[in-house]
Amino acid sequence: MIQEIRGTKDILPEEAFYWRFVEENFKKTSENFGYGEIRTPIFERTEVFSGGIGEGTDVVNKEMYTFTDRSGNSITLRPEMTAALVRSAIRHSLLKQNPLQKLWYFGPFFRYERPQAGRMRQFHQYGAECLGSANPESDAEILALADALLDSIGIDKYKLLINTLGNDSVRANYRDSLVEFFKNYETELSEDSRSRLEKNPLRILDSKNPKDIEIVGKAPNILDALDDESRDHFEKVKKMLDEFGIAYEVSPLLVRGLDYYCHTVFEFRSEALGAQDSFGGGGRYDGLFSRLGGKDAPAVGFAMGIERILMVLEKENKLPESKPEADIYLVAVDSEFSAKVHDLCFKLRKKGLKVGCDLTGKSVKAQFREANKSGAKYAAAIGGQEIESREISVKNMNTGEQTSFSINDFIDLKFMR
Numbered sequence: 001m002i003q004e005i006r007g008t009k010d011i012l013p014e015e016a017f018y019w020r021f022v023e024e025n026f027k028k029t030s031e032n033f034g035y036g037e038i039r040t041p042i043f044e045r046t047e048v049f050s051g052g053i054g055e056g057t058d059v060v061n062k063e064m065y066t067f068t069d070r071s072g073n074s075i076t077l078r079p080e081m082t083a084a085l086v087r088s089a090i091r092h093s094l095l096k097q098n099p100l101q102k103l104w105y106f107g108p109f110f111r112y113e114r115p116q117a118g119r120m121r122q123f124h125q126y127g128a129e130c131l132g133s134a135n136p137e138s139d140a141e142i143l144a145l146a147d148a149l150l151d152s153i154g155i156d157k158y159k160l161l162i163n164t165l166g167n168d169s170v171r172a173n174y175r176d177s178l179v180e181f182f183k184n185y186e187t188e189l190s191e192d193s194r195s196r197l198e199k200n201p202l203r204i205l206d207s208k209n210p211k212d213i214e215i216v217g218k219a220p221n222i223l224d225a226l227d228d229e230s231r232d233h234f235e236k237v238k239k240m241l242d243e244f245g246i247a248y249e250v251s252p253l254l255v256r257g258l259d260y261y262c263h264t265v266f267e268f269r270s271e272a273l274g275a276q277d278s279f280g281g282g283g284r285y286d287g288l289f290s291r292l293g294g295k296d297a298p299a300v301g302f303a304m305g306i307e308r309i310l311m312v313l314e315k316e317n318k319l320p321e322s323k324p325e326a327d328i329y330l331v332a333v334d335s336e337f338s339a340k341v342h343d344l345c346f347k348l349r350k351k352g353l354k355v356g357c358d359l360t361g362k363s364v365k366a367q368f369r370e371a372n373k374s375g376a377k378y379a380a381a382i383g384g385q386e387i388e389s390r391e392i393s394v395k396n397m398n399t400g401e402q403t404s405f406s407i408n409d410f411i412d413l414k415f416m417r
């Protein structure tokens with residue numbers, strides 16, 4: 001027996017139903033907010049991610065699925081969408097066509113992480129990116145969209161953590177003051193944090209190591225390092241969230257794991273999840289266009305992990321009830337009538353009905369059992385008598401009541417009225 005690869009998962013029909021519930025609600029809500037769908041390739045040139053996400057990040061350093069193809073090109077399975085989407089926006093001059101681009105996406109992503117509950121090597125994200133606006137209104141709208149998406153599937157208990165990383169000069173100064181501060185504790189820091197000291201000191205702030213946490217408690221606070229522009233941007237975002245009635249908690253230690261962020265950053269967390277309690281995150285990334293060789297453009301967005309969203313729905317008992325496989329099940333009284341049964345099935349399906357019938361030569365009794373199992377509300381047996389009289393008797397499976405219809409009325413779905 002060949003098994004799926006560790007950290008990947010087969011999504012079987014029963015579960016796929018839950019996935020569709022999330023996808024369909026997310027799609028509808030995105031469209032209500034004026035977001036259009038974008039689909040990009042699942043693999044890209046490696047530099048899209050190494051340059052876009054940043055060489056000092058765990059995603060680029062440790063987690064990418066990178067390989068050399070037969071032409072000697074370095075290719076990477078996308079670990080996230082933002083860099084790939086910006087690559088595509090530059091490639092197709094999307095902002096020239098329309099200076100504001102609001103885009104959503106859904107699809108598989110790949111990170112070589114140690115698999116555990118809620119952490120996969122192939123996982124799925126829904127995301128939305130608003131390209132072209134530097135205004136805090138777009139940060140607030142993106143958060144309102146995230147809140148509306150969660151509401152559309154019944155998730156109302158979540159924690160939204162927000163922070164600001166400020167503009168480029170704030171971040172550069174803050175970075176320097178962090179390096180200076182942590183240098184005093186170099187020997188006490190965990191090995192991971194020590195290795196981050198030069199490359200990515202902001203990441204030390206979200207270390208889970210108890211000793212690091214103690215040291216971080218004394219570290220300079222980014223909110224004290226903001227200049228007027230950065231403070232003003234953050235204040236406006238918070239004010240709009242207050243006006244929208246979206247609750248949040250300001251968390252000065254929230255830095256996120258990808259290098260492209262500036263100003264607003266945020267994460268959605270749920271107590272229903274275990275160690276991997278963050279089911280979505282994002283922020284502003286005004287520098288990413290130029291990192292990828294494009295003309296400077298401001299942007300903000302987020303992504304949510306679908307596996308984790310489904311875990312929240314399951315823990316909170318909010319998964320939707322499955323729908324019946326069929327509306328009506330047609331039973332062939334004998335195999336000689338199966339062509340007629342199929343013909344009627346096709347006609348009803350064309351009218352939009354879900355129609356079941358047997359393909360394995362089952363007895364009439366077994367076919368009725370199947371009809372029951374399928375959850376169909378109606379069943380009808382087709383045999384010589386029905387064909388001769390051109391009348392079909394439809395059984396209501398809930399009440400047991402039988403009603404006859406002419407074949408034409410049957411095909412016109414009169415039994416449904």
Ligand code: HAM
Binds near residue numbers: 124306308
């Ligand atoms: P991220 O925080 O790396 O951000 O991922 C977003 C979400 O994807 C996480 O909150 C989590 O739910 C899910 N996720 C990430 N890695 C895994 C994994 N190994 N297994 C299961 N789920 C996972 C980004 O990817 C950014 N591109 C978000 C963004 C969009 N920022 C701006 N625009």
